[in-house]
Amino acid sequence: MADYELIDSDSAAIALAELLNGNDRVRPTAVVTIAAGQDAPYIDVQQVAQELDGLADVYLIATGPHTWTFSHHMGEGTQVYGGAGRVYPVGHEWVQHLSKSPLRFAWGRSEGPKTTERLIKDGLDMAAAAGLLGKSVPSTRSQRREGTVKRADNERAWVDFGGGTFDMGTVPPQLAEPELPIERVLRPGMKVSGILDLDSRWFDIRASRLAPAEALADYQIGDVVLAQVEEVSSETALVRLLPGVSVRLNRVDVTPEDEADLRTLLTPGEVIAARVLGKTPWWLTLLGVDEDPRPAASIYPGGPPWVVQGEDVADDEEEIDAVPAPLAPPVVVPPASSVAADGQADQAAPSSGISPAQLPGARGPITPAPAAAPLAPGPAVRDLSLKVTQLQSQVRSLESQLAPLRDELLATRYERDQLAALKNAAERRADRFESELKKSRSALRKTAGAQATVAPAFADPERGFRYLVETAWARRIPVGEQLARALPEFIIGEQFLSSVEELQGVTAEKVADVAMELVTGLAESSSGRDMHRLRIGPGGDDPVRQRDDGAVCWRLALQVNTPSARRLHAWRLPNGLWDLSSVRKHDDFEP
Incomplete structure (x- = not known):
């Protein structure tokens, strides 16, 4: 069973920082932390260790001062703390380019699974970049297999090799097509072949991918096809017919307007329809395209179209526009000891509860027996009583100091939860605005593509x-x-x-x-x-x-x-x- 290493001392924290900044690492390193006030991480560190077994080293920094010890020994912006996780790739490029090692936050238990998956994906991407994921030829612990895709969702495809319940392999995007969701690469029922790692059960199918010329062989001159925008400048745009097959569009291929800025007409990531004007090399135009495009090419034999027009549009207005309701402010309940220390414990508080005498079948009140006369306390008892009184006074003093700290902590947590809710709402709005921008640019492109001049008229x-x-x-x-x-x-x-x-x-x-x-x-x-x-x-x-x-x-x-x-x-x-x-x-x- 894959495991992780617990960092629970300053010396271990320093050693981890030195490992990350040193030259001895040969595979990525994942570091997970625990949020303040929690006894376990929001990120499922065991799942991270299991999914990245043999591909990355996984560490969990326990709650305590060693979290700050680790941070003090890392470069600015490369630390990890507060319940977040981070995967550090091999080498040191991440020191200067922080995007190479993204910080993945989990603001609560509900965000734990999503952040866990992101961290695993980071680890797989970095392992693939380091040449650790997948094998091009079988070894003593791998073999060539063929199977049928059973499921393809949630960043995984499961392949059945036909040998029973446990004769299965797993295909992550990194072993199929790293740039795409697995649902756009594989689909249930299609046959795949590749190299199966017998230890991890990772199944590498990259060698069976269709050659670009074979994948696009059915495209003919005059066909309307789908392409995805990669880059846009004022005068040119780069679109791809397939991952690895890019076509440059000039302004005249997009709009008849001589001075049009293509950045107002096209959006990176947008899926567009274009007509094929040439194949060697590829030549596309967006002008005069008014019919439905043919389905996009597949990356593997029998696979799904690698892009679908309009698939990236999310239009759930109710969810996007919903503003998170303010969370209930924290309520501080004073500890029972402080109530008793103030001499209030013996005072009967109003209660709406039912007393035993009110219950059906309860007997009448019982007359208490006369209390025995108290004995005079001895000197030792008096000294002990004084000591108890002194300790109670100290407890009250400490609790009076603790109360504002407790209030401040709860207020901080409340503010953090509010910020997390607002952050999620802002991300949803940004997604909606990006979708609306794509629609607007598409409409503007079609308008600009229409002929501006009046068509000639003929009597005949x-x-x-x-x-x-x-x-x-x-x-x-x-x-x-x-x-x-x-x-x-x-x-x-x-x-x-x-x-x-x-x-x-x-x-x-x-x-x-x-x-x-x-x-x-x-x-x-x-x-x-x-x-x-x-x-x-x-x-x-x-x-x-x-x-x-x-x-x-x-x-x-x-x-x-x-x-x-x-x-x-x-x-x-x-x-x-x-x-x-x-x-x-x-x-x-x-x-």
């Missing part, structure tokens, strides 16, 4: 639609690829434009965009377009629609995951030319 509707198709081609096809992917001729059927005008729910610009994908061949490789031959009915055995001239009718998705989603129908002539036929709802199989 067909000419106007061809203009929209050519504009989509020029906007979406990179200049270097326009010769190889030229915009071919196409036919606009007699009923096509009237169907676009009559069928509400999709803009002419959107239809032109998809028509451009169709005639240039982009739609055939886009899974979002769901391009297929149109049949005369919904059955899979229904014949394909075909004209007398040999043209076959095809169908493309204009919208997905939308009620009465719109579809584009077009005839493909024997010579390869496209004839745009109509725009219809998904349950309409007319050409």
